Amino acid sequence: MGCWGIKAFESDEGLDALEWIRNHIPEDGCLHLKELLNQLKLDEWCRPPAAENGESHSSIMLIAELMESFQNGTIEEWEYLPKNSFEKVVSFLVEKESVEEMREYLSKTLESARENAQNNQWNGWFEETNWNKWQEHMESLIETMRKILEQDREVLDLIPQTEQEISEEHIEGGMNME
Numbered sequence: 001m002g003c004w005g006i007k008a009f010e011s012d013e014g015l016d017a018l019e020w021i022r023n024h025i026p027e028d029g030c031l032h033l034k035e036l037l038n039q040l041k042l043d044e045w046c047r048p049p050a051a052e053n054g055e056s057h058s059s060i061m062l063i064a065e066l067m068e069s070f071q072n073g074t075i076e077e078w079e080y081l082p083k084n085s086f087e088k089v090v091s092f093l094v095e096k097e098s099v100e101e102m103r104e105y106l107s108k109t110l111e112s113a114r115e116n117a118q119n120n121q122w123n124g125w126f127e128e129t130n131w132n133k134w135q136e137h138m139e140s141l142i143e144t145m146r147k148i149l150e151q152d153r154e155v156l157d158l159i160p161q162t163e164q165e166i167s168e169e170h171i172e173g174g175m176n177m178e
Contacts, residue, residue, distance in 0.1 A: 006134040008062035017046045017059035021066070022085040029090035034098040036063065051105050054112030054123060056134060060105050064141040067094065070158040071144075092158040096149055103145035110138040 008014030020043060025031065040046045040059045048058040069075045070092045114135070117123040122131035148156060 003057055006056075006130060006137050008057045008059075008065055011057035013055075013057040013059065014062040014065075017062045018066075020046050020059075021063075025085055025088050029088045031089055031092045033063070033067075033092070033094040033102075037098055037101070048105065051108035052112050054109055054114075054116045056113070056123070056125070058105075058109070060102055061109075061138075061141065064102055064106060064145065067092070067148075067158055068141070068144050073160070090159065091161075094148060094156050094158060096151075096154050096156075099145050099148045103142055103149065106138060106142050106145065110135065110142070113138075 003011035003013075005011070009018055017040060020040065021036070024036075024039065037060075040063075041048065046059045048060045049055045066075070069077065070089070075086045075089075113123045117131070122128055125131040125134065
């Protein structure tokens with residue numbers, strides 16, 4: 001597997017996870033973080049590596065990047081295909097418990113990568129600049145998770161609901177990921 005940048009979507013691992021997510025967007029357009037994480041953990045190609053390995057790219061990292069893009073309203077930048085599968089997403093519900101799990105995973109991955117770098121120059125990155133940028137990116141994702149955790153509600157929608165309000169059915173219904 002390979003990568004051509006510091007972000008998960010700039011890696012084979014990230015693109016595999018991105019394609020999996022695109023193919024599993026529920027009919028109602030409502031993504032649920034907890035179910036998404038659980039399903040990805042079961043997938044042979046998208047299962048995240050152990051955080052203790054300190055690997056540079058994972059499906060968890062990709063989901064964190066997606067979460068940032070949905071929150072910032074920049075998800076259209078992810079679509080390079082004529083049919084934008086993310087146009088169907090009307091809600092991305094995240095539970096604090098799942099966000100905390102992601103924050104811990106990303107933090108442990110970064111910590112392990114830094115430990116690995118003591119014996120493996122720049123943790124395998126070819127250039128120190130990329131190693132430093134990757135660390136900054138990971139710190140930014142961890143900070144995004146921390147900010148989500150500071151919110152008052154236990155379940156948050158990352159997509160601002162201006163035109164259409166989310167129904168209770170989305171919050172309670174869950175994803176149908178067949």
